[in-house]
Amino acid sequence: MTDDIRFVLEQALRAPSGDNTQPWRWVVRGESIELWNESSDDPLHTLYSGSRDNSQASYLSFGAAIENASVAATTRGYRAEISYFPDPACPLLIAVLALLKDPSVAPDPLADFLAARVTNRRPYRRVPLADAERAALLSATEDRALGEIKLLDDRQSVAKLATIASLHDELIFSIKRLHAYIFSHINWTRREDDRRRIGFYFPTLAAPPFTWGFMQLMRHWWFMRIGIACGLHRFISLEQRIIYRESGGYGIMLLPGDSPADWVRVGRLTERVWLAATREGLSLHPLNGVILLSLSVETEEGKRMFSRAQRQRLVEGSEGIARIFGVERGRIAFLFRVGRGRAPGGRTSRLPFERLVEVAAPLEHAARSPHER
Secondary structure, rough: OOOOHHHHHHHHHHOOOOHHHOOOOOOHHHHHHEEEEEOOHHHHHHHEOOOOOOOOHHHHHHHHHHHHHHHHHHOOOOOEEEOOOOOOOOOOEEEEEEEEOOOOOOOOOOHHOOOOOOOOOOOOOOOOHHHHHHHHHHOOOOHHHOOOOEEEEHHHHHHHHHHHHOOOHHHHHOOHHHHHHHHHEEEEHHHHHHOOOOOHHHHHHHOOOOHHHHHHOOOOOHHHHHHOOOHHHHHHHHHHHHHOOOOOOEEEEEEOOOHHHHEEEHHHHHHHHHHHHHOOEEEEEEOHHHHHHHHHOOOOHHHHHHHHHHHHHHHHHHHHHHHHHHHHHEEEEEEEEEEEEOOOOOOOOOOOOOHHEEOOOOOOOOOOHHHOO
């Protein structure tokens, strides 16, 4: 592996992923890089993906990682040619990136912000984006093949979107298996976070320090059952709704099509917007729970997990987002809030490079999964 390829992959591994699961495996073959899907096969994972055959939540993460790699490659004089799902016989092979030396390639200005990009769950100032800030986010989405962005900042719409987004928090604290899944991804101490290097480090959740002990109680379902009887899950949802209202504005990413490759493409677009926001000194917080969970309401797992009323609320929530932005529900891939706020209380860790990347000899025939060698 050359130093340039290692650098490109180090930046790719900085990409965000749902619950910081880092669902990828990278295989280097000469000047080409393969990206493989290593998503969990836990049935709960499909709740955020629509089905076992598609993995929308992970596709967004793969797109972000590909964009990081593509941006980083420009700083070393490479152009990344990307082939999405190149082998129909290997659906877990998400993409192949061919790095081509090109003297005409200029460093992407977003490359300087790959290390600085971070999720910020704190309240933001209620100040709409300046014209220059809005223009910077929109200019990051000029490639319509990746998708489209829409922004809004009127207070009535912000309040409605905050209410819809907070439904995800209510469900997390009122459904046993969903509650267990989320809490299994929280690392309570720096020592635990350094050991696991996956999931959330507690300070990144932006919860006040004095709530640490109460959160320790809430991780136990017996405590939550008592709390639910007293309306605790609705109180938590209300608390989050108030935070979500503290925003400069909201945005959505629209799919260019409905294929798995389109979900990967819009993941690339999302990362470009996030990097552009970082360059402008803005914070960004993904609020995609309702959108992704609404994809699962007609699946067997979704029907087992959610009551009829809960499924209806998820559908109404996703339809509400579409109505507020004036778009078709099926085109929305990503919802986020954006604005200026205090720096987050911490950063999530990443798995070691050597655990996620391997070097392999070039293949003469169709690519095979790393597990099949």
